[in-house]
Amino acid sequence: MDYQGNNLRDFLENNGHVVLQRVNNYNLRSFTEKEIDHITNGYSNLLGKGAFGKVYKGALDGQCLVAVKKYKDGMRKEEFAKEVIVHCQINHKNVVRLLGCCTEENTLMIVMEFVCNGNLSNILHCSNANGHVPFPLDKRLDIAIELAEVLSCMHSMYSPVLHGDIKPANILLDENLVPKLSDFGIARLLSTNETQQTRNIVGSIGYLDPLFIQTGLLTPKSDVYSFGVVLVEMITRKKVADGNVNLIQNFTKSLKRGKAVRKMFDEEIVYGKKKIIVLEDIAKLAVDCLRLEDILRPEMVEVADKLRKCRKDLELRRMGEKTGPSILLMSPGKNGAIGTRPGQVLSWAQRVKIALSAAQGIEFLHHKTESCIIHSDIKSSNILLFDNDVAKIGDLRVSKNQPGYLDDILLDCVLPSNNGYQYHAPECRETGEFSREDDMYSFGVVLLELITGRISGYSQNRLMIGAMPVLSGDEVQVQQYVDPRLRGKYPPKAAAKMAAIASRCMQRKADSRPSMSIVVTDLRSLLLPESTPSKLWHW
Structure with missing residues (x-):
């Protein structure tokens, strides 16, 4: 065996000359027929077969498991060369890795990595004695997102690659159900803005773009259409072609009738109203991909972006089902928001409880979700009050990640509005980039509002913000700024401590601000009885 041996190089150059004009890189291992026979143990383990030929399982060098695709027709050298050259251009974690090939006389074979969990069609449509294999919605979304991302990558290459045969059977799954595109x-390889026209319409019934069938023109939007079909299969768990039933036609009609489409969703993933809403968004996206006018179909990069939003929406909606975090997802606060209750004066105890429960909500977003969630618009009007002075963080609007925060989930916020400018940290005002540290700064401003009883922007608050360096823990200084409507009914040490917490949250240097977990711990200590309370203090 050798790498890019003379025989293989000559074969690809002689038979793939049309495609080679557009590419300049291929690095494959060349195998002889005898070596393939050894790798597959005499072709003893058949994985599958189709119109092209058969696929066998083997072991490379006695260790690495591989799949060997053996073509029926060993004379179709040009088509074989094109497949090999196109496939080896794509180096992506969601594409089956091409290891090498055999090009001996009348013997054409491809050696690829072995993907152990079968294909998407198997997990969707095959069942055992216990019924279908469990397939939760979040895992389906993960698979759909990764497929959309790899197709987006292929379509955006210097010489774009069109797959042309997107279907569940060509989507292999590894041990972690990570999808890998195959076959x-x-x-086709395209030049920029080029289309491929052919008289030989090849593909899979039910997944082929109707425009491709009519015109013979293969474009990136042809892959988008096929992906839309796969998306419908994934949320309905129904076959695209099942007897006389036309899944796509029925699904499209049901969506037009509104809630009728819910009856088509797979029962396993429809439990709960929150999932239904996300599923309806996925359904609308799928139908957009299936539009007959290709100009109305989204690009794959848009599809991937919308699916990521659906996944984040699902994560956020699930938070409302968990106990503990103070996060509002659906309805407005029963008792309004901080600063929207005219005539009602909050006691000190109420202010501490509000501060603590709001901090716990932000802590959950920052530290207890799979991805850190940056709210980006923490302010008193977005902290809603419920019975027993429980505060919940509102206005959670999912947005896409911005550069610099690719590992975090960013919630949508427009900066700066006149009524929100004072809440944002200096670095955020300068760059427009949101971060956990900006959320911390904003929460510090909210703490000042709870202490002073005034909304950010009032002269009293601006004065206190300027005086923060000398207010850190100084009881006498802090008392000048405490809400006079409390009439002294508060523990001075607790007020000074809350001011100190606010001061630390509002440090000018972002890396000097504490995490929300530390703030929660400090605020919780304010609920403890004071050792030397003010004479006027009572809970």
Whole structure:
């Protein structure tokens, strides 16, 4: 065996000359027929077969498991060369890795990585004695997102690659159900803004773009259409072609009738109103991909972006089902928001409880979700009050990640509005980039509002913000700024401590601000009885 041996190089150059004009890189291992026979143990383990030929399982060098695709027709050298050259251009974690090939006389074979969990069609449509294999919505979304991302990557390459045969059977799954796109037998390389026209319409019934069938023109939007079909299969768990039933036609009609489409969703993933809302968003996206006018179909990069939003929406909606975090997802606060209750004066005890429960909500967003969630618009009007002075964080609007925060989930906020400018940290005002540290700064401003009884922007608050360096823990200084409507009914040490917490949250240097977990611990200590309370203090 050798790498890019003379025989293989000559074969690809002689038979793939049309495609080679557009690419300049391929690095494959060359195998002889005898070596393939050894790798597959005499072709003893058949994985599957189709119109192209058969696929066998093997072991490379006695260790690495591989799949060997053996073509029926060893004379179709040009088509074989095109597939090999197109496939080896794509180096992506969601594409089955091409290891090498055999090009001996009348023997054409491809050696690829072995993907152990079968394909998406199997997990969707095959069942055992206990019924279908469990397949939760979040895992389906993960698979759909990764597929959309790899297709977006292929379409945006210098010489774009069109797959041309997107279907569940060509989507393999590894041990972690990570999808890997396979079978580039009819894939095409395009020059920029080019389309591929052919009289030989090849593909899978039910997944082929109707425009491709009519015109013979293969474009990136052809893959978008096929992906839309797969998306419908994933949320309905129904086959695209099942007897006389036309899944796509029925699904599209049901969506037009509104809630009728809910009856088509797979029962396993429809439990709960929150999932239904996300599923309806996915359904609308799928139908957009299936539009007959290709100009109305989204690009794959848009599809990937919308699916990521659906996943984040699902994560956020699930938070409302968990106990503990103070996060509002659906309805407005029963008792309004901080600063929206004219005539009612909050006691000190109420202010501490509000501060603590709001901090716990932000702590959950920052530290207890799978991805850190940056709210980006913490202010008193977005902290809603419920019975027993429980505060919940509102206005959670999912947005896409911005550069610099690719590992975090960012919630949508427009900066700066006149009524929100004072809440944002200096670095955020300068750059427009949100971060956990900006959320911390904003919460510090909210703490000042709870202490002073005034909304950010009032002269009293601006004065206190300027005086923060000398207010850190100084009881006498802090008492000048405490809400006079409390009439002294508060523990001075607790007020000074809350002011100190606010001061630390509002440090000018972002890395000097504490985490919300530390703030929660400090605020919780304010609920403890004071050792030397003010004479006027009572809970």
